Amino acid sequence: MVPEAGTTILVGTHMGLYRVDAEGSVQGPLGGYDFDVMGLTLTDGALIASGHPGMNTPSELGSPNLGIIRSEDAGQNWEPVAFTSEEDFHVLTAGPDGQVYGIGSSSPALQISGDAGNTWTAGSEITAADLAVTADSTVYAATPSGLFASQDNAAAFGLVADAPTLYLLEAAGDQLVGVDTDGQLWRRSGQAAWTPIGTAEGTVAALGLAPSGVVYLVDDRGIVALDGDQATTILPAL
Numbered sequence: 001m002v003p004e005a006g007t008t009i010l011v012g013t014h015m016g017l018y019r020v021d022a023e024g025s026v027q028g029p030l031g032g033y034d035f036d037v038m039g040l041t042l043t044d045g046a047l048i049a050s051g052h053p054g055m056n057t058p059s060e061l062g063s064p065n066l067g068i069i070r071s072e073d074a075g076q077n078w079e080p081v082a083f084t085s086e087e088d089f090h091v092l093t094a095g096p097d098g099q100v101y102g103i104g105s106s107s108p109a110l111q112i113s114g115d116a117g118n119t120w121t122a123g124s125e126i127t128a129a130d131l132a133v134t135a136d137s138t139v140y141a142a143t144p145s146g147l148f149a150s151q152d153n154a155a156a157f158g159l160v161a162d163a164p165t166l167y168l169l170e171a172a173g174d175q176l177v178g179v180d181t182d183g184q185l186w187r188r189s190g191q192a193a194w195t196p197i198g199t200a201e202g203t204v205a206a207l208g209l210a211p212s213g214v215v216y217l218v219d220d221r222g223i224v225a226l227d228g229d230q231a232t233t234i235l236p237a238l
Contacts (some may be wrong), residue, residue: 001208001216002042009208009216010047010075011223012037015054017047017075020223024235030075033057035066039092043100047071048117049078050089050102062086068102068117081117093171095133101154103128110141110154123154132169134176142166142178164194170209177215179204185215185226198226 002010007022014036016029034054041048048070053063060080061069067083083089087104089111094100100113103126110123110131126148128141139150140160147163150156164186166178174190183200202220209215215226222237 001206001218002040002047003208003210003214003216004074007210007214007225009223010040010042011206011218012040012049012051017049019075020235022225022234024223026235031071031077033075033078035061035069039089039102041092041094041100043094043116044098045072046116047075048092048094048100050083050087050092050104052088065105068113068120070117082113082120091128091131093131093133095137095139096135096173097137099133099137099153101131101133101139103131112154124150124156126157129167130169132171132176132178134171135173140169140171140176142169147178162194163188168204168207170207170215172209172211172213175209175213177207177209179207179217185217187215198231 009020011018016034018028020026035057036052038051051066062085065088067087068081069078070081071078089102089104091103102111108125108127111120112123113120126141128143130142132140139154141148147160148157149160164180166180168179170177177187185198186194187197188194200219204217204219206218217224221233223235225232
């Protein structure tokens with residue numbers, strides 16, 4: 001889930017990429033692409049994604065795995081850029097400096113790209129369910145053993161001792177939000193203490209954080225926006 005300008009969000013699904021606005025209006029699948037979006041992030045105006053092709057996905061994007069594909073026009077057109085047909089990235093995130101980080105399904109090695117997904121180098125090996133990068137370029141990894149952080153571009157990670165055990169992460173500026181294994185949502189700004197900000201209903205399937213601080217999530221209610229103490233269901237679950 002990727003927040004766009006204003007109150008619009010992009011939601012990756014098993015049947016393509018969709019745009020949802022604050023009133024719950026849905027557009028998609030964008031560009032007519034029906035691929036299974038397993039990983040999605042935004043960097044320097046370009047969307048970076050990974051997953052599997054759908055029935056009508058152009059063959060040049062790759063099969064059985066898409067590898068890394070990129071869109072320069074908000075999802076209307078996509079091109080293959082790396083790992084085509086080879087890899088499926090369920091974890092993708094981008095830092096404020098344009099660095100893109102991902103973990104593929106075939107290896108725990110964290111991959112790093114500084115050119116919008118064209119070329120990649122391997123960083124540390126870490127078993128992480130999600131990654132997020134804050135404004136100071138700290139890379140956070142949600143693992144079964146707790147939250148880990150790296151301040152050397154993912155070369156090495158250390159345990160964040162005061163953090164809850166999180167399985168989803170998102171960052172915007174110096175803010176970091178996450179969901180723990182009990183469904184509690186947490187926020188931390190800078191080096192301040194972790195603060196509970198709400199409770200999910202069921203398992204959270206996707207998480208997003210806008211620069212304004214609004215948290216978006218997908219749980220049993222549907223697509224929900226958390227703004228302070230107010231939780232608003234933007235699009236109810238089917």
